[in-house]
Amino acid sequence: MTQLSDQAGEVAIQRGNTLASVEAMAAAHNNWGRWGPDDVLGTLNFIDEAKRVEAAQLVRSGQTFSLSQPFNTDGPQKGWRRRTNPVHTMTDTGTDAEFGDQGFPHGIGGADDFIAMPLQCSTQWDGLGHIFDRGNAWNGRRAGQVVTSDGDQVTGIQTAAARIVTRGVLLDVGRALGPELGSDEGELPDGFAITAKHIEATIKKQGASSDIRRGDVVVLRTGQYARTLRQGWGDYAGGSAPGLSFSTAPWLHMSEIAGIATDTWGFEVRPNEFDVAFQPLHQIAIPNLGLYLGEMWNPEELAASCATDGQYDFLLTAAPLPITGAVGSPVNPIAVK
Amino acid sequence: MTQLSDQAGEVAIQRGNTLASVEAMAAAHNNWGRWGPDDVLGTLNFIDEAKRVEAAQLVRSGQTFSLSQPFNTDGPQKGWRRRTNPVHTMTDTGTDAEFGDQGFPHGIGGADDFIAMPLQCSTQWDGLGHIFDRGNAWNGRRAGQVVTSDGDQVTGIQTAAARIVTRGVLLDVGRALGPELGSDEGELPDGFAITAKHIEATIKKQGASSDIRRGDVVVLRTGQYARTLRQGWGDYAGGSAPGLSFSTAPWLHMSEIAGIATDTWGFEVRPNEFDVAFQPLHQIAIPNLGLYLGEMWNPEELAASCATDGQYDFLLTAAPLPITGAVGSPVNPIAVK
Amino acid sequence: MTQLSDQAGEVAIQRGNTLASVEAMAAAHNNWGRWGPDDVLGTLNFIDEAKRVEAAQLVRSGQTFSLSQPFNTDGPQKGWRRRTNPVHTMTDTGTDAEFGDQGFPHGIGGADDFIAMPLQCSTQWDGLGHIFDRGNAWNGRRAGQVVTSDGDQVTGIQTAAARIVTRGVLLDVGRALGPELGSDEGELPDGFAITAKHIEATIKKQGASSDIRRGDVVVLRTGQYARTLRQGWGDYAGGSAPGLSFSTAPWLHMSEIAGIATDTWGFEVRPNEFDVAFQPLHQIAIPNLGLYLGEMWNPEELAASCATDGQYDFLLTAAPLPITGAVGSPVNPIAVK
């Protein structure tokens, strides 16, 4: 593993002083004001119309891939901070239509349904109002001025409704580094911290279609979701997981990506790389960089395809539901190759 | 209006006998077995990979349009059959993060949220399990074998998760026929039944980019949603509305479109064109044709663009949330030109 | 109507200066500290064990009355501040059990259900965390220290779980004053402000069983709910209504009642008795007096019984669901005579 270490990155991590590490990183890596004082889009600003034309030109075969996990009651959530799995219920059914009396004329019958769920229970985008740094939200606004119990008054997820169509790039770190780490399955072990060096090694191994450019959305596969498909959810929701090292904050900043998503619950490596911490990379990425983070994505079919044809970039449409004032949204991201 | 009448279509409508009209239409226009006995996709089968390559090539400027209405408590629903507006609530807020004690370390704060809503409360796809014809679901299955209180066991909306990327075509019937009907606003009046002749007239008026081909998704604008933006919701949910005539069933069948969406609550003209009826065109379209119907879409920005540049076709991605067993799904459809 | 006026009370109402009126009333009528600095029960402290023994002795015939309105989707709510009607859905049904396959052995079948609702959508108790006066909650605590997005950390409704068993007294102001106001139906007109004089007149008219004593819960019937049963909900939720005058605050304080409930949406007369105001009597009653308020109760059957037998007091059990941290609770209050 020595060859995978990242001396520069590790400097950023003072294990015993999370706050100092966060303060230093936020001071060095921050996009406040970059798109003016009224900005609500953060790194989505990196996606312009030319970028979308570039992305559409990546479509060659017409194959599509849903990058969404299933939304149902058998999901991984255990109720932490009221994050349950979705509860989907029927208000009319085919059984009733066939045998019962639904009150409709001329033989028409219907089924209808309802859902109750946390917006971040399964495949999701974190909105820019999801995380705060010392009371500050994205672009330096005070958190209490942004998200009240009536929702996000400024950066609600509906602001991104028409934005996220761009070039997507799969970085299959699981397949790239797994063998070196002893995994025949193309998976990183839980607790493995992915550094900028690991990212660069993956890009190099995957080849030219993996070059990361301004405005891309990176889909980073650790392989943990694949593992749960074999072994059951276990502690997928909040437990130990591979994920990005706190030290990747400079890379997230300098790469000028529009967003990044992982196949894990929490994007960052868990346990976090500090003695006492809770998701410190979120604290940099969302309020300081204005970076859109995706979690619990499902890259499995796409990754299998990319491993076969060697094309790692694609047209990505990942449109959140425009729920007014939401700080996150379920999403069914679609990759087209 | 005489020149807009549709003698052939009107033959199909026996005003005093809805059931007979439905029976005759279903006998004449039915796709059961067309894609084999196990099919769960219906007209989505018309979208193949070549179709998606064709669609991607329509992207020229990189402009994007969300075709979704807002999801919030101020929507049009009034509780009919338990269709309420979405209730979005916060489980953590910025106010708490700034002033309160959320229990997180090192200055990180968070906001999180929850939603309870009918799946067809706002911009949506009807799934193939949504409507039955005399106890039969799509492809001739018995309704009670398809949709139980545990959801759609066969044609649940998750089956369409990766499918709906195709060429979209806006048919702005409101702008095309509105002036003739006395509307300066480019809107059809409530109760106006759109026939195949009206559709053809619209296509002709819009020009070549509006030709309808196998596998397209048609976005049909009546202008009713625009009217609610000016006048308030009124009876948008279930009241009188412009919409497709029952007589368009043959056109829906023969055009081999993959789906069709309107800017109205119920797709069909309301009141329906029979003495006693409830959504009889649904009864043909969903269980007999296997046709995907979209409702409550928002074509306004797209329509303004098309009226300006004269290009009515575009790349459409309209990915439902893969809610296991759902008979419909909220969707944020994205058009890229 | 002159004979029903209340000069003393009207002094308290400066129509053009709600805040000054509230400040003066709160200064004069306030129970902070009365039960110590840690108190979470407010006027429920007036109910002691002897009071319950007294109440139980009122049971003579064994007749019971539910004072709850129905909980269902046909309720009066219109979505104001996300107050919808309850959405009750089935997760298993008899139709499925009879015809379908629920996956259970030996012929057992089941039905099960789910609800999504605002806690104050129908018959309810307001908890002490429901209303604040200039940032202060009950007993002088700061509002932000009491109710966060995680719920009421101090005075959550679960604190009242075992408390509300006491003597109830029906004050049927509708029947007592209705005739004088021109109503043959025993109902007060919308917008009618009930003053202390009206309350006293009602007590006098009803007789000895209506004497109000320390620890009682008053059930005050205006007749508005009866009117909705005849005429439909109309603007029951938030519209014009009979209800208590702001000037009754001294009576609510000095009577030492444990709680008071009405058959209206909002307890107070609406429109409120000021040029610009929103529920100013709540602002005195809950945070300053610590008084439990009930809303949307259904006194109809009980009132008919009391009008017949002349016994207006009864054993009342009105137990909230002990939802941890809730600021209100649905309740099915039970009167036993």
Added chain:
Amino acid sequence: MTQLSDQAGEVAIQRGNTLASVEAMAAAHNNWGRWGPDDVLGTLNFIDEAKRVEAAQLVRSGQTFSLSQPFNTDGPQKGWRRRTNPVHTMTDTGTDAEFGDQGFPHGIGGADDFIAMPLQCSTQWDGLGHIFDRGNAWNGRRAGQVVTSDGDQVTGIQTAAARIVTRGVLLDVGRALGPELGSDEGELPDGFAITAKHIEATIKKQGASSDIRRGDVVVLRTGQYARTLRQGWGDYAGGSAPGLSFSTAPWLHMSEIAGIATDTWGFEVRPNEFDVAFQPLHQIAIPNLGLYLGEMWNPEELAASCATDGQYDFLLTAAPLPITGAVGSPVNPIAVK
């Protein structure tokens, strides 16, 4: 343990043939038609007005006890058949009221809340539409005619709204038999089947106030809930538990009780006493006897009181929320001594 065996009861249990056992028991113990063909109340008919007068006379000290567990997200549910724990969310908070801008005038602030929960997630009554026996609901109706996806059309829980005020009797089987079974904690071990002999032994040990009479509601304490308070929920929801033996069906029938509740998830002993079975005693009790079953009640404080003063009967009010068409209801049962 020999002395606690119950030869008669065990005859009823053919371990290898659950269906035959259920058929025989249902044939021998059935109340269909007992209260006429239109009955919707079942054993609640045993509670008459005289019974309630008798119950009220049990009030001596005025002490009250809530028999409800807390309703919150930290409950025992794990999502089986969509039974989650309650999700309680705030739509307005004190933090917002104190610091934010809620849009209210004159310094009034508010907090409000919402809940999404299965109706049987915590302390509950099973309604008569909750369980079916070979497609039959209570009183011999076909299940599909009673409970559709629109709810229980006949025996919905609202029918019991004003009914359940009666004499309650605590049978503390845990304390009565625990010592004999080696428990110093007054708890029965998981998997322990309580037979009629055990019930009779408990009554004998507790003394005269425990005599069971027509119309009583029995609150049966196994001690399992107390164990979870010490040890955590573990598999409380659906796992191994003490509970009533299938062989108690004759006792449940002949005792003419109005209802019976336990401190366990499932009322019956689990695992059930057959090779393959799911809750077979429910299959007798609800559809055949029309018996109201309570589950997940919390008898702890009441039991401690009864153990001290030796008075095991009390006035019980256990009013379900009148949710139209519900097959169960959360309840906060109140005992008054």
